[in-house]
Amino acid sequence: MGHDGPVSTHSTTTASDLAAALRVPPGPVDLTAWPTDTTPGFDGDKAEGKRLLGELGDPLGDLQERLFAEGVSGAGERSVLLVLQGMDTSGKGGVVRNTVGLVDPQGVRITSFKAPTPEELEQDFLWRIRKGVPEPGKIGVFDRSHYEDVLIGRVRALVDQEELERRYDAINDFEQELVASGVHVLKVMLHVSRATQRERLLARLDDPTKHWKFAPGDIDDRGLWDDYQRAYEIALERTSTELAPWHVVPADRKWFRNLAVGRLLLGELERMAPQWPSADFDVEEQRGRLQSEPA
Amino acid sequence: MGHDGPVSTHSTTTASDLAAALRVPPGPVDLTAWPTDTTPGFDGDKAEGKRLLGELGDPLGDLQERLFAEGVSGAGERSVLLVLQGMDTSGKGGVVRNTVGLVDPQGVRITSFKAPTPEELEQDFLWRIRKGVPEPGKIGVFDRSHYEDVLIGRVRALVDQEELERRYDAINDFEQELVASGVHVLKVMLHVSRATQRERLLARLDDPTKHWKFAPGDIDDRGLWDDYQRAYEIALERTSTELAPWHVVPADRKWFRNLAVGRLLLGELERMAPQWPSADFDVEEQRGRLQSEPA
Numbered sequence: 001m002g003h004d005g006p007v008s009t010h011s012t013t014t015a016s017d018l019a020a021a022l023r024v025p026p027g028p029v030d031l032t033a034w035p036t037d038t039t040p041g042f043d044g045d046k047a048e049g050k051r052l053l054g055e056l057g058d059p060l061g062d063l064q065e066r067l068f069a070e071g072v073s074g075a076g077e078r079s080v081l082l083v084l085q086g087m088d089t090s091g092k093g094g095v096v097r098n099t100v101g102l103v104d105p106q107g108v109r110i111t112s113f114k115a116p117t118p119e120e121l122e123q124d125f126l127w128r129i130r131k132g133v134p135e136p137g138k139i140g141v142f143d144r145s146h147y148e149d150v151l152i153g154r155v156r157a158l159v160d161q162e163e164l165e166r167r168y169d170a171i172n173d174f175e176q177e178l179v180a181s182g183v184h185v186l187k188v189m190l191h192v193s194r195a196t197q198r199e200r201l202l203a204r205l206d207d208p209t210k211h212w213k214f215a216p217g218d219i220d221d222r223g224l225w226d227d228y229q230r231a232y233e234i235a236l237e238r239t240s241t242e243l244a245p246w247h248v249v250p251a252d253r254k255w256f257r258n259l260a261v262g263r264l265l266l267g268e269l270e271r272m273a274p275q276w277p278s279a280d281f282d283v284e285e286q287r288g289r290l291q292s293e294p295a
Numbered sequence: 296m297g298h299d300g301p302v303s304t305h306s307t308t309t310a311s312d313l314a315a316a317l318r319v320p321p322g323p324v325d326l327t328a329w330p331t332d333t334t335p336g337f338d339g340d341k342a343e344g345k346r347l348l349g350e351l352g353d354p355l356g357d358l359q360e361r362l363f364a365e366g367v368s369g370a371g372e373r374s375v376l377l378v379l380q381g382m383d384t385s386g387k388g389g390v391v392r393n394t395v396g397l398v399d400p401q402g403v404r405i406t407s408f409k410a411p412t413p414e415e416l417e418q419d420f421l422w423r424i425r426k427g428v429p430e431p432g433k434i435g436v437f438d439r440s441h442y443e444d445v446l447i448g449r450v451r452a453l454v455d456q457e458e459l460e461r462r463y464d465a466i467n468d469f470e471q472e473l474v475a476s477g478v479h480v481l482k483v484m485l486h487v488s489r490a491t492q493r494e495r496l497l498a499r500l501d502d503p504t505k506h507w508k509f510a511p512g513d514i515d516d517r518g519l520w521d522d523y524q525r526a527y528e529i530a531l532e533r534t535s536t537e538l539a540p541w542h543v544v545p546a547d548r549k550w551f552r553n554l555a556v557g558r559l560l561l562g563e564l565e566r567m568a569p570q571w572p573s574a575d576f577d578v579e580e581q582r583g584r585l586q587s588e589p590a
Contacts, residue, residue, distance in 0.1 A: 069507040097399045104392045105400045106438070112401065143401070198585055205582045211574040212364040219584050279506040287500045289514050290493055 015267030017041065018260065022247040024240040029233040036193040037252040042259070049255035056262040057102040063269035064103040064139060066276055071137015073277035077182040079134040080268060082261075083142045085151075086190030087228060088218045089200035090251050091258075092143045095190070098258040099265065100141055109134050112143040125149040125167065126174055133183060139265075140183075146171055147235055154231040155224050168238040175244040185244040186268050188261055189232065190251035194225050310562030312336065313555065317542040319535040324528040331488040332547040337554070344550035351557040352397040358564035359398040359434060361571055366432015368572035372477040374429040375563060377556075378437045380446070381485030382523060383513045384495035385546050386553075387438045390485070393553040394560065395436055404429050407438040420444040420462065421469055428478060434560075435478075441466055442530055449526040450519050463533040470539040480539040481563050483556055484527065485546035489520050 018041045042049060070076030082100070084092040100108055111132035120128045126146055134140025150167050153159055159167075175185050192200075201218060204210040221228065240246040247264060251257040313336045337344060365371030377395070379387040395403055406427035415423045421441055429435025445462050448454050454462075470480050487495075496513060499505040516523065535541040542559060546552040 073507045075507075093401060096401050101396075101400050105396050105403055106388060106391050106405055106407065108400055110401055198588065202582065202585055205578055205585070208574075209571045211578070212368045212370075212572045214574070214576070214581070216576050216581055216584075219581060222588075276504045277507045279503075279509070281509070281511050283500050283506070286509070286511055286514065287497065289511075290497055290500070293493065293517075 015263045018263050019267050022249060024236045024246040024248060029236045031229050031233050034191055034248045036191050036250050038250045039256045046255045049259050053259045053262055056266055060266055061103050064107045066274035068107040068137045069277055070274050075277040077136045078272060079136055079138050080184045081134055081140045083145045083187040085147050087192055087197060089197045090190035090192040091254055094254055095258055095261045096141060096143060099262045107139055109138050110141045113145055150235050151231045155227045171239050172241060179243045184268055187246045189246060189248050190257055191248050192251045196252045310558045313558050314562050317544060319531045319541040319543060324531045326524050326528050329486055329543045331486050331545050333545050334551045341550045344554050348554045348557055351561055355561055356398050359402045361569035363402040363432045364572055365569050370572040372431045373567060374431055374433050375479045376429055376435045378440045378482040380442050382487055382492060384492045385485035385487045386549055389549055390553055390556045391436060391438060394557045402434055404433050405436045408440055445530050446526045450522045466534050467536060474538045479563055481559060482541045484541060484543050485552055486543050487546045491547045
């Protein structure tokens with residue numbers, strides 16, 4: 001069964017409604033049934049979307065700081081791991097800059113996964129991933145992730161079928177382990193259309209300050225577009241679990257993509273409801289010590 | 296010879312003038328001659344200072360992205376390392392949030408150094424520091440640093456005099472090595488008065504959402520204020536070198552502290568003048584590939 005996309009269009013959708021609308025339910029996944037150009041939960045325009053994103057700064061910053069305080073004080077062992085996946089130009093970097101950039105960088109740990117090094121290739125595919133798991137109190141962000149190992153790994157047949165099958169299970173085991181240890185896993189696929197990717201690649205070619213973001217291999221990968229979409233579908237089907245579900249965010253509009261991930265992150269932090277740690281010292285006693293100092 | 300502090304008060308001081316005014320010159324250092332409550336180079340008020348800080352966002356972000364592009368493309372091996380030191384409440388965290396937070400978090404690597412772990416204590420004091428050195432293209436930030444090992448190390452006599460002496464030299468060697476490998480080292484002491492620290496500690500006690508930032512040991516350290524100031528003076532004298540000079544930023548006013556570090560960082564990036572990497576592919580050819588795709 002496919003999914004015909006979220007239906008709500010009014011702008012008062014709550015973060016948890018949005019998460020429910022974008023969550024990938026159990027069962028086979030047909031990405032063509034997930035729109036790339038809609039703005040579920042919002043009927044405003046780009047300017048309104050940008051304004052709403054800016055308004056997320058205060059509540060996101062407040063909850064992030066509470067979570068950080070929990071971690072520093074030892075009052076909590078919880079963290080958040082935001083996993084960002086998507087085709088080239090889908091905007092993983094834009095989400096980090098515009099959405100994750102809203103909160104105190106001290107509380108954030110970003111890991112960008114490139115092609116594995118020879119050293120990394122000698123280890124299990126999760127070896128380098130484990131090193132990026134956020135410490136208690138932190139918001140970790142994966143810009144690409146262990147999912148590359150079942151995406152490009154499948155499309156380019158970098159490993160055999162048996163290893164590929166093993167990896168889906170290993171990913172689920174790994175993520176269950178994370179959840180059990182207090183890591184709240186928020187998985188987001190930024191879903192762009194092939195036509196939008198073409199526009200964005202052409203725009204990169206038109207702008208010399210963007211040439212560094214372009215590689216001819218990006219166009220080679222477009223030749224495998226359908227294979228990648230199929231690999232995403234299989235990955236989503238196999239790994240969208242109750243404790244670590246996937247969300248598909250329509251990403252043809254940058255402003256909506258940034259706003260939607262911001263609201264998903266806010267929703268996750270609201271559910272965690274981190275609290276300011278209480279003092280483990282006598283506040284009055286300490287105040288007295290300071291006040292009794294010679295002027 | 297002491298230093299009677301910067302004299303310029305007009306607000307058109309350039310970043311390099313500011314760096315020169317705040318730089319610790321060779322020779323003995325007397326921190327009592329460095330003001331904590333002035334705003335060198337600026338005669339505006341807090342509102343104006345906050346506005347000016349906001350205006351740094353675009354040029355800082357632009358230069359940071361160019362540096363990042365250099366690193367990603369392999370066109371450059373350069374990075375920046377901002378070392379933040381200062382007494383408790385001097386605002387290291389505030390600088391990270393308000394100033395470093397102006398740029399894309401993907402291009403930033405923040406390392407906060409706490410008391411060393413047993414594993415770290417088994418190694419040379421620079422062992423854990425080396426792991427935080429930013430990769431090419433990044434802006435690294437040290438919230439506390441290897442200088443703790445000659446500050447608290449001296450004040451609390453954690454090591455003997457001989458080891459302490461060895462460390463100043465080891466630090467200079469290490470930093471020269473960094474500079475030679477392309478790391479631009481920007482060292483900043485956030486200089487607060489003892490009275491300001493008292494106000495800020497009292498404010499933390501007054502606000503339950505700030506209790507997690509307070510520890511009774513902070514007041515114990517105040518009892519050693521003069522010893523710490525002396526340890527800073529010696530560290531600055533021994534390690535303010537031509538290639539890795541120290542800067543003393545008056546930090547009694549948060550807005551000026553944030554702005555001054557922002558301008559120092561901007562000045563460093565302007566001197567580096569990172570350039571957009573040129574394409575290592577034929578732009579027209581790649582455009583042709585995209586345009587010739589079936590619609």
